[in-house]
Amino acid sequence: MTQATLFTTAGYAATEIAGVDEAGRGCLAGPVVAGACILPVEYDLPGLTDSKQLTAEKREVLYDLIREQAVAWAIGVAWPGEIDQINILESTYQAMGRAVRGMKVSPKFLQIDGNKLIPPYALKRDIPQEYVIKGDGKIPAISAASIMAKTFRDRLMIKLAKRYPGYGISKHMGYGTKAHMEAIKKLGPCPQHRMTFRGVKPEEKVAAQASLF
Known part of the structure; x- marks a missing residue:
């Protein structure tokens, strides 16, 4: 049994803080998925860490354990059409x-993985927050959110692979692997591809989305 940090430097109780992380931001196909999670003071989540450091099998186990033990959790999704429209x-x-707003318990403080805060217009209210660089390996609630987002997205991509065969989506999960790039050249993009991303459309027609980071 692991005990979460009772208070952060901001003075909020652990059960008032949600960790937030995303999966799939750099992919050429599929949605970007965010997870939000509030952990209890005590929890039993063996091996909890950054989702990228875990095997798919370990993430699956922790995904179910997090859902059982979390004070609250939720998933938010933005699909390729929206990505192409607003970047x-x-x-x-x-x-x-969407992930934060979907939680059954409203958090009083957010810890966001990365180097950016969530704008109030996306939260639809003002919630105190901080970003934590590499927080998915430092903050348990962010680690849990990372696992939720990654596992949910992988499950979704496996389903989409059946709907759009030929691209190998269930193997690369939408990332720009060599095999994926070759499939795009051969078959053309499918409705799950991000049409404004370099590698999907010809270079001269691409909006430089990478420059946003």
């Missing part, structure tokens, strides 16, 4: 805002 950074904000 990936704004879509990430929207997915994070």
Whole structure:
């Protein structure tokens, strides 16, 4: 049994703080997915850490344990059409805002993985927050949110792979691997591809989304 930090430097109780993280921001296909999670003071989540450091099997186990033990959790999604319309950074904000707003317990403080805060317009209210660089490996609630987002997205991409065969989506999960790039060249993009991303559309027609980061 692990005990969470009772108070942060901001003075909020652990059960008032939600960790927030995203998965799939850099992909060429599929949605960007955000997770938000509030952990209890005590929890039993063996091996809890950054989702990228875990195997898919370990993430699956922790995904179910987090859902059972969390004070509150939720998932937010922004699909490719929205990403192409408002750009990936704004879509990430929207997915994070949806995750936070979807929680059954409203957090009083947010800890966001990365180096940016969620704008109030995406949260639809003003919530005190801080960003934590590499927080998915430092803050348990962010680690849990990372696992929730990554696992939910992987499950979704496996389903989408059946709907859009030929791209190998269930293997690369939408990332720009060599095999994925070759499939796009051969088959053309499918409705789950982000049409404004470099590698999907010809270079001269691409909006430089990467410059947003």
